[in-house]
Amino acid sequence: MQEAIAEYVRDGMSVAIEGFTAFICFAAGHEIIRQRRRDLTLIRMTPDLIYDQMIAAGVARKMIFSYLGNPGVGSLHCVRRAVEKGIPAPLEIEEYSHYGMVGRYTAGAMKLPFFPLRSYLGSDMPQVNERIRTVESPYGDGPIAVVPPLNPDVAIIHAQRADVQGNTQLWGLLGIQKEAAFAARKVIVVVEEIVDEAVIRADPNRTLIPGLIVDAVVHEPYGAHPSYVQGYYDRDNLFYLNWDKISRDQGQTEAWLEEWVYGLKNRAEYIQKLGEETLERLRPGAAPASPIDYGAYT
Amino acid sequence: MPQPADDYTVDELISVCIARQLEDGEIVAQGLATPLVVAGYLLAKLTHAPNLRFASAIGQAICEDWAPLGLATIEKLWLGKALIGGGFVRAATEILPRFAPKEFFRPAQIDAQGNFNNIAIGKDYRKPYMRLPGTGGIPDVTTFSEHVYIYVPRHSKVTFVERVDFVSGLGHSPERRRGAGPRYCITDLGQFDWANGRMRLISYHRGVEPRRIQRRTGFELEIAPDVHETPPPTEEEVRLLREEIDPLGIRRLEMLGGTARKELIRTILEREGVL
Numbered sequence: 001m002q003e004a005i006a007e008y009v010r011d012g013m014s015v016a017i018e019g020f021t022a023f024i025c026f027a028a029g030h031e032i033i034r035q036r037r038r039d040l041t042l043i044r045m046t047p048d049l050i051y052d053q054m055i056a057a058g059v060a061r062k063m064i065f066s067y068l069g070n071p072g073v074g075s076l077h078c079v080r081r082a083v084e085k086g087i088p089a090p091l092e093i094e095e096y097s098h099y100g101m102v103g104r105y106t107a108g109a110m111k112l113p114f115f116p117l118r119s120y121l122g123s124d125m126p127q128v129n130e131r132i133r134t135v136e137s138p139y140g141d142g143p144i145a146v147v148p149p150l151n152p153d154v155a156i157i158h159a160q161r162a163d164v165q166g167n168t169q170l171w172g173l174l175g176i177q178k179e180a181a182f183a184a185r186k187v188i189v190v191v192e193e194i195v196d197e198a199v200i201r202a203d204p205n206r207t208l209i210p211g212l213i214v215d216a217v218v219h220e221p222y223g224a225h226p227s228y229v230q231g232y233y234d235r236d237n238l239f240y241l242n243w244d245k246i247s248r249d250q251g252q253t254e255a256w257l258e259e260w261v262y263g264l265k266n267r268a269e270y271i272q273k274l275g276e277e278t279l280e281r282l283r284p285g286a287a288p289a290s291p292i293d294y295g296a297y298t
Numbered sequence: 299m300p301q302p303a304d305d306y307t308v309d310e311l312i313s314v315c316i317a318r319q320l321e322d323g324e325i326v327a328q329g330l331a332t333p334l335v336v337a338g339y340l341l342a343k344l345t346h347a348p349n350l351r352f353a354s355a356i357g358q359a360i361c362e363d364w365a366p367l368g369l370a371t372i373e374k375l376w377l378g379k380a381l382i383g384g385g386f387v388r389a390a391t392e393i394l395p396r397f398a399p400k401e402f403f404r405p406a407q408i409d410a411q412g413n414f415n416n417i418a419i420g421k422d423y424r425k426p427y428m429r430l431p432g433t434g435g436i437p438d439v440t441t442f443s444e445h446v447y448i449y450v451p452r453h454s455k456v457t458f459v460e461r462v463d464f465v466s467g468l469g470h471s472p473e474r475r476r477g478a479g480p481r482y483c484i485t486d487l488g489q490f491d492w493a494n495g496r497m498r499l500i501s502y503h504r505g506v507e508p509r510r511i512q513r514r515t516g517f518e519l520e521i522a523p524d525v526h527e528t529p530p531p532t533e534e535e536v537r538l539l540r541e542e543i544d545p546l547g548i549r550r551l552e553m554l555g556g557t558a559r560k561e562l563i564r565t566i567l568e569r570e571g572v573l
Binding site for chain 2: 020021045065066067068069071072073074075079080083084095096097098099100102103106117118119120121122123124125127128142143172173174175176177178179230234235237238241244245281287
């Protein structure tokens with residue numbers, strides 16, 4: 001992880017650590033904080049705790065998003081502090097709706113100049129974000145809103161498993177990870193397990209991201225804690241609840257960052273500090289899918 | 299005849315009113331952390347709408363089966379019961395346009411025309427008084443849907459304002475090109491519609507004076523000619539909510555703010571065996 005972040009995430013870049021409630025790569029976010037990156041543009045449809053932590057640590061200049069929150073708990077206090085009070089530094093924001101972000105990533109991946117949507121017309125969104133514009137439909141359907149393509153410098157995607165080439169399989173809440181990876185200039189994949197290529201080949205429909213577009217593969221078990229990886233570990237709800245309290249105060253937040261990020265060398269130390277008891281608490285039950293038969297073509 | 303309940307709380311009444319807005323065979327959508335709405339949807343499914351289907355941008359899935367409300371396992375319905383789980387792109391480009399599901403939104407501010415705001419409170423967008431979560435799917439759905447419904451768990455002048463600071467959800471506005479403004483609103487004080495393009499009181503809850511509703515609304519309310527007391531839940535509806543759908547009382551989280559809310563979250567997580 002250390003190498004991947006040092007190599008691909010530089011000051012001033014735009015970075016998308018995607019994932020929707022699951023598969024959120026806290027390990028990568030923490031490594032970015034530890035390496036003290038600055039002036040990043042953070043991109044994600046649904047920013048949650050990891051961006052709250054990164055913003056409190058001062059790594060970001062700007063955020064592009066469609067919905068913010070500590071899921072099920074409440075506000076992101078560090079984001080609010082940055083936007084409302086400029087603490088620790090002002091944060092520029094560029095906001096869209098969910099479909100707007102889907103359109104932006106999709107246009108980015110498809111190399112289209114814009115993506116048309118039935119959204120926005122009549123709302124104040126084009127006033128608060130001048131990149132949301134309107135064109136006249138060439139087919140006579142009247143005005144239609146458009147959003148520009150989004151091509152992050154780096155996308156960081158957490159998944160269940162990949163082979164060493166980065167052929168990545170992910171199941172569960174798919175989110176927008178595939179589109180973010182195809183739209184990005186560089187792709188870092190972080191997985192719970194590295195598997196043999198034969199495992200990937202046995203079930204190619206489950207491959208979300210081909211190794212051909214992957215620049216770095218990081219093996220980082222529990223790298224998404226406190227979020228979850230379906231079939232591997234559950235969400236650590238207690239952490240989300242505690243974060244609400246910690247994050248209300250910049251001093252407490254910095255103390256937490258000191259203890260859990262700056263004070264640790266890597267994710268392995270974080271997991272060790274977290275302790276076996278917590279990991280046991282988060283162990284999910286099993287619910288395997290029925291095997292399917294692809295047929296033998298050898 | 300179903301027996302009207304005497305013992306019910308306002309959160310239960312809100313979920314019951316939401317359930318009564320649904321028809322059998324419909325497809326409904328929901329946002330994250332909206333337990334009053336989910337409880338209402340499940341109540342409809344267990345009573346008059348057994349063929350209700352759930353589509354969700356959140357679960358990025360379609361479900362027919364249901365599960366009781368959980369907090370630790372908030373995605374149980376979507377992860378454990380989905381018929382299709384397709385990701386954000388399929389939710390936005392296939393599921394939502396194809397089914398145009400009915401959805402209940404919870405605005406931070408709403409005006410008499412039903413325009414609503416989840417962007418920020420304050421006049422200066424760059425330096426707002428309060429940064430809100432953002433719009434999610436609201437400007438995607440409200441610009442073309444015919445099925446926008448509203449709920450406000452705590453009716454006050456903070457939410458019902460003369461003029462919203464930013465329009466994220468489009469109401470009964472001359473700017474509208476497609477679809478319709480909100481059809482219905484339920485709060486902890488009463489039920490409302492927009493029969494004439496302006497918010498109108500159609501019923502007040504037990505023990506609530508219509509004058510009090512007006513006092514807690516930042517614009518002049520229209521009053522329906524046949525304004526009446528909100529019909530109470532039935533005993534069976536209350537039982538289903540308490541025993542089958544939401545035994546942990548997660549719906550009550552939406553009625554609370556601040557410390558009381560955090561304490562209830564902690565209590566629920568304890569009861570779920572997470573803490």
